[in-house]
Amino acid sequence: MTEDSAEYLQxxxxxxxxxxxxxxxxxxxxxxxxxxxxxxLHLADSNKPAAILDDMVKLAKKRGIEVCYxxxxxxxxxxxxxxxxxxxxxxxxxxxxxxxxSFLSSNKKHxxxxxxxxxxxxQNVGMIIRSxxxxxxxxxxxxEKGCAKLDPLVIxxxxxxxxxxxxxxxxxxxxxxKAFAESGADIIGLDANAPHTxxxxxxxGAKVFVLGNETEGLSSDVRAICNKHVSIPMLNNVESLNxxxxxxxxxxxxxL
Amino acid sequence: MTEDSAEYLQxxxxxxxxxxxxxxxxxxxxxxxxxxxxxxLHLADSNKPAAILDDMVKLAKKRGIEVCYxxxxxxxxxxxxxxxxxxxxxxxxxxxxxxxxSFLSSNKKHxxxxxxxxxxxxQNVGMIIRSxxxxxxxxxxxxEKGCAKLDPLVIxxxxxxxxxxxxxxxxxxxxxxKAFAESGADIIGLDANAPHTxxxxxxxGAKVFVLGNETEGLSSDVRAICNKHVSIPMLNNVESLNxxxxxxxxxxxxxL
Numbered sequence: 001m002t003e004d005s006a007e008y009l010q011x012x013x014x015x016x017x018x019x020x021x022x023x024x025x026x027x028x029x030x031x032x033x034x035x036x037x038x039x040x041l042h043l044a045d046s047n048k049p050a051a052i053l054d055d056m057v058k059l060a061k062k063r064g065i066e067v068c069y070x071x072x073x074x075x076x077x078x079x080x081x082x083x084x085x086x087x088x089x090x091x092x093x094x095x096x097x098x099x100x101x102s103f104l105s106s107n108k109k110h111x112x113x114x115x116x117x118x119x120x121x122x123q124n125v126g127m128i129i130r131s132x133x134x135x136x137x138x139x140x141x142x143x144e145k146g147c148a149k150l151d152p153l154v155i156x157x158x159x160x161x162x163x164x165x166x167x168x169x170x171x172x173x174x175x176x177x178k179a180f181a182e183s184g185a186d187i188i189g190l191d192a193n194a195p196h197t198x199x200x201x202x203x204x205g206a207k208v209f210v211l212g213n214e215t216e217g218l219s220s221d222v223r224a225i226c227n228k229h230v231s232i233p234m235l236n237n238v239e240s241l242n243x244x245x246x247x248x249x250x251x252x253x254x255x256l
Numbered sequence: 257m258t259e260d261s262a263e264y265l266q267x268x269x270x271x272x273x274x275x276x277x278x279x280x281x282x283x284x285x286x287x288x289x290x291x292x293x294x295x296x297l298h299l300a301d302s303n304k305p306a307a308i309l310d311d312m313v314k315l316a317k318k319r320g321i322e323v324c325y326x327x328x329x330x331x332x333x334x335x336x337x338x339x340x341x342x343x344x345x346x347x348x349x350x351x352x353x354x355x356x357x358s359f360l361s362s363n364k365k366h367x368x369x370x371x372x373x374x375x376x377x378x379q380n381v382g383m384i385i386r387s388x389x390x391x392x393x394x395x396x397x398x399x400e401k402g403c404a405k406l407d408p409l410v411i412x413x414x415x416x417x418x419x420x421x422x423x424x425x426x427x428x429x430x431x432x433x434k435a436f437a438e439s440g441a442d443i444i445g446l447d448a449n450a451p452h453t454x455x456x457x458x459x460x461g462a463k464v465f466v467l468g469n470e471t472e473g474l475s476s477d478v479r480a481i482c483n484k485h486v487s488i489p490m491l492n493n494v495e496s497l498n499x500x501x502x503x504x505x506x507x508x509x510x511x512l
Binding site (some may be wrong): 096121127130131133134135137159161164191197198199208232233234235236237238239240241242243245248249252253255 | 352353379383386387389390391392415417420422453454455488489490491492493494495496497498499501504505509511512
């Protein structure tokens with residue numbers, strides 16, 4: 001299987017859509033939610049017997065979900081969080097997850113996307129996903145580096161919308177934004193000091209709105225890729241809005 | 257001094273504008289912020305000597321703020337939070353604070369106000385104040401009963417905007433909303449199931465938008481006062497938005 005074979009790309013896209021949830025309560029909750037497609041349930045063979053584990057296995061069998069047993073180290077590699085996995089993980093298929101390459105290959109001319117640059121607070125990331133999922137925005141770019149991990153805290157703050165939100169995952173934001181810029185999209189940084197306002201931006205066209213860290217703002221490498229900057233006009237000398245509020249205002253712009 | 261004398265009403269309005277902050281770090285921070293008008297610094301005479309207390313007294317004297325010493329019980333009555341006041345309180349004047357009677361006496365024909373009904377999470381209340389302060393909304397109604405107290409957590413979440421936000425405080429929300437209804441304002445409840453959407457509401461006119469509790473929604477007595485209900489259209493079967501996000505979308509409606 002070579003790196004550009006159809007099978008390889010299909011598998012890569014499959015894994016791009018997969019989110020590994022860990023911890024006993026979060027895993028039980030995803031198993032209980034019949035609207036979610038679950039690939040596998042992973043259990044550490046070192047787990048001591050517990051009613052909640054029996055419930056998980058029962059639910060998995062009832063739903064035809066494969067149950068895999070691993071030694072503790074292998075489970076840690078799957079959960080990527082040995083401290084909090086409690087010997088349990090599940091691979092959930094994010095319905096709206098895709099790679100940015102896949103999104104770009106659809107050649108849309110008009111779209112609006114949110115991109116998060118170093119947003120580290122899981123409450124904020126979860127709230128942004130919840131708002132974006134409810135809004136007409138086309139996608140949210142969530143880089144693996146620099147942002148809060150998509151962990152149980154984010155899932156909770158997203159009120160479970162994470163699994164159906166339109167999410168483009170990537171390693172680093174800068175490389176992903178470059179691909180969007182090369183395809184002709186406007187990369188628009190939110191910046192409280194920008195002279196142009198969000199309202200001056202036409203609603204049409206291909207646009208990626210980039211939101212920076214809660215206190216630091218945009219990182220320098222991302223700032224360099226932005227070809228525009230816009231601000232949200234603020235009264236009473238307020239210096240900034242909460243990043244999830246800013247994201248929501250963009251996501252619902254023109255829809256209210 | 258009778259209850260309707262000009263002097264009594266003036267004093268009542270003065271106390272309506274006052275917010276008592278407690279705890280050593282929050283009080284030091286308000287004393288350090290020269291943009292804030294501070295009425296009095298209150299200290300318990302049982303406080304053991306501490307550098308931070310010396311700093312407070314120094315700052316108060318420099319700024320000409322009266323320093324009052326009380327026994328521990330009297331200080332508790334001022335802070336209304338003996339567990340967390342740490343023997344320290346300060347009366348800060350909220351620049352934008354007024355009574356709802358005072359707001360209504362200005363006879364504005366067009367205004368937009370947010371009202372909170374049982375919003376108990378201090379993070380959400382603080383975030384709502386921050387967004388509302390930055391937006392063109394005319395005021396936020398914060399009832400004493402049922403909502404998060406305006407405590408250090410709310411101040412922090414508001415990033416200090418609480419002291420300059422346009423806030424109408426009242427005892428119970430229902431009685432305040434009745435006064436607005438009698439003056440001819442529309443009382444508009446936010447309700448995810450309402451067939452009419454926020455966008456269908458004209459931006460002009462006198463309107464109070466009421467936001468309910470994070471999980472319970474509007475309380476029954478407040479719901480009965482609302483003459484309209486509106487929803488924010490949500491895609492992907494999202495059931496609700498975070499209450500601070502909803503408040504921010506209303507506050508910035510028509511301004512972006």
